[in-house]
Each structure stands twice: as C-alpha cells, then as structure tokens.
Amino acid sequence: MLLTLEGLDGSGKTTVWEALRASYPDAVFTREPTDSWYGDAVYRSIADDDADPLAELFLYTADHANHLSSTIEPALEAGELVVSDRYCDSRYAYQAATLADSRLDRPLEYVRDIHRPFTREPDVTVYLDLDPETATERSGSTNKFEQREYLERVSDNYERLIEAEPDRFVRVDATRPPAAVLTRVESIIDDLTDDRGVEPTEDRDIDDRR
Numbered sequence: 001m002l003l004t005l006e007g008l009d010g011s012g013k014t015t016v017w018e019a020l021r022a023s024y025p026d027a028v029f030t031r032e033p034t035d036s037w038y039g040d041a042v043y044r045s046i047a048d049d050d051a052d053p054l055a056e057l058f059l060y061t062a063d064h065a066n067h068l069s070s071t072i073e074p075a076l077e078a079g080e081l082v083v084s085d086r087y088c089d090s091r092y093a094y095q096a097a098t099l100a101d102s103r104l105d106r107p108l109e110y111v112r113d114i115h116r117p118f119t120r121e122p123d124v125t126v127y128l129d130l131d132p133e134t135a136t137e138r139s140g141s142t143n144k145f146e147q148r149e150y151l152e153r154v155s156d157n158y159e160r161l162i163e164a165e166p167d168r169f170v171r172v173d174a175t176r177p178p179a180a181v182l183t184r185v186e187s188i189i190d191d192l193t194d195d196r197g198v199e200p201t202e203d204r205d206i207d208d209r210r
C-alpha cells in the first residue's frame, strides 16, 4: 500500500515521516526529491532562482520516474507498506504554481496529464493542512518556494486536488502539536493496513533524509 504525505513547506511532513519509522519498522520509507543523481539535479534547480520552470518540472518528473522503477514499484510488488514524504501531488501543486505565468494555459492539468500514463497513484494521501503564513514562518524561507505569496498559490492548488479526489486525501490539522499530528496519522495508517492486511516485511530504509 502506498501512503503519501503532502503539504506546504513547514507543515510537518518530515517530522511525521521520521517518527513513523519507529511505529512501522517494517515499512519502506522514501521521499521526493529522492537522494539519487536525479534528485541531485532537482536540488541544483531548486538552488537556482533563475531556473527555467518547465525544465525544472521535467527534472522533478524524471526523478519521479526513477523513483517509481527503483523504489516504489518493487516495494509495492513485495506487498510492503510504503510511506513517501512528498510525491506526485507536490508536483501538481508546486509546479502548477511556478508555471502559472507560463504559456501553458492550464498548468495543473498539464502536469497531471504528463504523469497519468506512467505514474502509480497513492492509495491514500495525508494532507498536513497549514496556513501559508505559518508554513512560511516554520520553513524559514530556506528556498525560492518557501515564500508566502507562492505558498498561497500552492495551497490553492492542493485544495483543487483534494476537491477532485476527496476519497484519496485525508486532511490533518497541522497546527496541532507534533505528537497529536503523529497520533492522527498513525490512526489513519492502522485503519488502512487493518483493512488491507498489508504483510510486515524486514526493515528497509530506502532513502534517508537528506
């Protein structure tokens, strides 16, 4: 089963993701951008304030394609619980925001369309819901995406994604203390894995936090 964590920078995804490792030692923990050379190319683009937004989209998407074949699909075929800190919805929400002023007339739909033929949809997506102002404060504006006006556009895109797929997304109040957020996410996972009978396997950390 594939569960993804989504939300604005600073919403607490990585805090939850790291804490979940103790709760689910048999699960496969991964993230996007990955720690592959594709992910390294993505981080070079993130660091470049003048990066071409369309080129940057394709770097993120190349990282995703490799993530699928090298990590996600083998783990799912082995019947494992996979928890990814960020995944396709980040691309839809963030790159649609960076492409908002491009010659693409419907950037969010375009980004989704280029993924549709090859991606693997998550079974469940936990959306850590946080207002852009608090997100900007918590994230410390460490990169070009962590700016309030931009995160407001990203937040609007996430809301469009949730509205389009209400059954896949579970909204969690990320303003609550870390322990309360973790407990809520664990209850979501327990409900799902009980329902699906996901088999525990040996502990494999696919991708350590950068």
Ligand SMILES: Nc1ncnc2c1ncn2[C@@H]1O[C@H](COP(=O)(O)OP(=O)(O)O)[C@@H](O)[C@H]1O
Residues within 6 Å of the ligand: 007, 008, 009, 010, 011, 012, 013, 014, 015, 016, 138, 139, 174, 175, 176, 177, 178, 179, 181
């Ligand atoms: N529930 C929470 N309440 C308050 N601060 C939090 C919470 N979760 C995380 N933080 C803090 O917010 C900052 C960003 O957390 P992080 O997990 O890195 O977010 P993300 O991975 O979504 O960018 C960190 O300083 C972290 O300690």
Ligand SMILES: Cc1cn([C@H]2C[C@H](O)[C@@H](COP(=O)(O)OP(=O)(O)O)O2)c(=O)[nH]c1=O
Residues within 6 Å of the ligand: 008, 009, 010, 014, 032, 033, 046, 060, 086, 087, 088, 090, 091, 092, 094, 095, 143, 145, 146
């Ligand atoms: C996965 C992904 C991340 N991003 C952005 C979100 C982050 O600002 C940045 C990843 O940097 P990172 O430091 O990993 O931030 P975070 O902990 O919030 O994930 O890249 C995209 O724009 N598109 C994507 O598809």
